[in-house]
């Protein structure tokens with residue numbers, strides 16, 4: 254029997270929709286790409302987008318940024334994180350998150366992961382108390398949302414200031430509330446592999462007027478902050494405007510023009526991701542040797558990628574499984590690699606923090622976890638084919654056994 258093979262690219266996103274292209278063309282024709290290059294009384298694409306995004310999340314204020322990494326950096330600075338202070342953060346996250354913490358001059362205190370890939374809330378609480386940390390940057394890594402009511406309770410008990418990294422949860426909800434509406438301030442990404450695509454880009458949202466004024470000034474508003482729409486009253490800026498340095502992290506009108514029509518479609522796109530996710534999840538549930546953690550019914554996630562664990566303990570069989578999948582065209586990422594490659598790195602590769610403590614739970618979970626993108630260019634039939642390949646390769650390479 255001929256072996257099944259998959260031929261599509263895991264990095265090919267859908268085209269930018271025609272109405273977004275039209276909008277971008279009109280910005281290009283105007284030559285007015287800078288967000289503050291507007292006529293008197295004209296809002297501009299970035300300012301309009303900020304209003305639309307704030308209203309989508311249900312927050313008062315929104316700042317569009319050059320990236321989610323820069324939004325997180327601005328969030329930390331604007332919240333008042335001081336040099337040398339500790340920021341609690343998931344050990345399982347992507348490089349821009351520790352990068353933003355380092356950029357703000359802070360130290361990182363890593364929190365363990367659970368078997369279901371969410372943050373370990375008990376470890377969080379222990380470390381919040383021991384380290385007397387004030388700051389918590391919670392990364393909903395790969396869209397896995399922890400119990401947000403519990404997280405909020407831990408933050409309240411320990412006086413933790415919560416910043417959400419929603420790079421993979423734009424459009425997602427916990428218990429009927431939008432991801433990003435729990436934190437004091439929350440950050441989103443519009444980088445190509447996230448849920449709306451402008452190549453690079455990000456948002457910061459909050460209800461805190463002083464924090465927002467600081468963030469706008471930090472982002473590089475050239476004293477033109479009155480041109481923002483999703484901003485606090487101008488009086489809030491008065492005492493701050495000479496005290497806040499410009500870090501030039503703005504978004505431009507071209508990217509905003511591409512994003513506005515995509516934001517309108519976001520909820521519909523999330524449903525398409527989840528159809529694909531559910532199909533793959535169900536298939537993986539029936540594959541011996543693989544384990545896909547059940548999702549909490551309160552978690553209305555966006556399945557733009559899927560993670561599952563290989564039940565075998567030795568990294569050689571994980572490696573073999575990944576290699577054989579790749580030979581058949583199924584590209585999986587692996588956080589268990591000793592060397593950081595292509596978007597994945599584990600916390601041990603963040604050497605710029607000096608020596609980081611060993612985290613046994615995170616090591617064990619990441620050593621077995623496989624990670625697969627689900628671009629919307631994949632049809633449901635494509636997902637069925639991928640599931641068949643995973644099943645065949647698991648049979649070939651994995652010994653039966655449990656986690």
Ligand SMILES: *Cc1c(COP(=O)(O)O)cnc(C)c1O
Pocket residue numbers: 320321322323346347349350392393394395418420421441442443444453454455
């Ligand atoms: C992509 C990503 C970011 C940052 O995104 P950029 O816009 O590329 O800076 C932050 N956190 C997580 C978990 C991500 O996956």
